[in-house]
Amino acid sequence: MSSPSLTLPSPGPAAARKRRLLEILGAVAIAGTYVYLVLNQPTDITGGPGSASALIALSGFLVGAVLLIVAVLPTLPASTVVLIPVALVLNIVLGQFVGSTLVPFYLDAIGTVLIAVLAGPAAGAATGALSSIVWSFFNPTVLPFAAGAALIGCLAGLAARHGMFRRFYLAPVAGFVTGIIGGVVSAPVAAFVFGGTSGVATGAIVSAFRSMGDTLLAAITKQALISDPMDKAIVFTVVAVLVYALPRRTRLQFPFIRRHRVLAGQASNEARTQAAAATTGSPAQPTGQGS
Amino acid sequence: MRLNPLTSLALAGATAVITTAAASWPLSLAVAAAALALAVRGGIARRLLPAAAAVLVPLCLSLLIMHGLFFPEGWTVLVQWGPARITVEGLAFALERAAQIAAAVLALLVFSFSVHVPDLVAALSARGVQGRFAFVLASTLTLLPAVTSRVHRIRQAQESRGLVIRPGLLHRATAFRLQAVPLVLSLIEEAGTRAAALEARGFSNTGPRTSYRAVPDSRLQRTLRAVLVLAATAAVAARLWLGRAGT
Structure with missing residues (x-):
């Protein structure tokens, strides 16, 4: 949909190198913060005021997320930048909708994963981080989870690139694995910044592990390992359903999908997708038989 | 002040x-x-x-x-x-x-x-790099109420076509799909149109911007x-x- 400008000079290799450097710095900040927190955790979670770890978690993860945004956002084409607000709104609206009517899960990453599948890992990472930052406008407690959300978007994009959405049964598996990684990385934030989790239900699970004598970080990591993989498996499945329900014309306008053959059966099922396009807005046929 | x-x-x-x-x-x-x-x-x-x-x-x-x-x-x-x-x-x-x-x-x-x-967006986009961030912020804050009302309209439309949400996981999943697919589809279509319009107005161009809002x-x-x-x-x-x- 968008093309490089014909009249303005394109950014030179120096700018590209600077962005690559920022990307690497952001990733290093996030990874370094995590490793530091895990290695140093028992010393000051309960002894003393315990806010040095909170500050390290906050600043390290936030700086990493902001660096990633600064590196990625200017490189995205306008067609992707325009999708990011849509993703943020979907995160909020569909998350609320599913949370209230479908299942007792906290599905707040549907939009992020959708953009990652449509536009690639870089766009997914930027969307995840931006989602946390913009959402913190109404709920400042999600701000420290920006790095975790960026990681989930990036992993979802990588899964899409490597064909995990070509077979319908692979999407939940990819979501499960993403949930494990994302949950483990987000656990120190919950432990050190908030001293717990934000929900009463998840709090109960953490309490159960605490009553067995676990440290706070261990208890929260275990809780994350129980709820996050399931949550992300559902999110990935929902996204697969949504993406396959899109008409072919809409799907194929994304270069990432065309280049990496993200979805199944793009070349052959002309008739099926034309039928779907004809009934736009109404329920299409059961999805997922795309293989 | x-x-x-x-x-x-x-x-x-x-x-x-x-x-x-x-x-x-x-x-x-x-x-x-x-x-x-x-x-x-x-x-x-x-x-x-x-x-x-x-x-x-x-x-x-x-x-x-x-x-x-x-x-x-x-x-x-x-x-x-x-x-x-x-x-x-x-x-x-x-x-x-x-x-x-x-x-x-x-x-x-x-x-x-x-x-x-609007002041925040103007202040952010006056500083160059954050122009895109300002767009994302402003666009999300304006889209949110519009989409919430659209969800209601889609729900009403589907209900007038016979959608009844019955208990049971399968029924609820179907109902969710009937409402989520039109929503996502319309939002993505609109985003494509908006991208073309923004691109025609120099959204991706680098360089200084002027703003009407001081x-x-x-x-x-x-x-x-x-x-x-x-x-x-x-x-x-x-x-x-x-x-x-x-x-």
């Missing part, structure tokens, strides 16, 4: 950071009270309080349950039944954390409920912002250095 949105952002952010770094509950409570007073004076308390409660009440409950009942590190036991022990240390830890988080959340919420969004700014506010950022950084550094020395 009208504050530049960046100045109030710096104020809120520095307050949140310094309160977290100080980690003393009297200061946290004082900051929370000051934020509430500001909200009442600014006439935003009615909108701010429900939002703050929605965030803080579950969080504090969760903290109280988690640390009030189970705190293996605590040794001054008040009540004990079964594996659950209410300890002084657990309660103190929970209350201290709750006060700290409440102070930071209230300070940031006062900013986001009092800021004038955001008030002064040398004093610029200095204040710099001082606030430095103070927050210094507080973090001092805290980390002291923490290192203490352990």
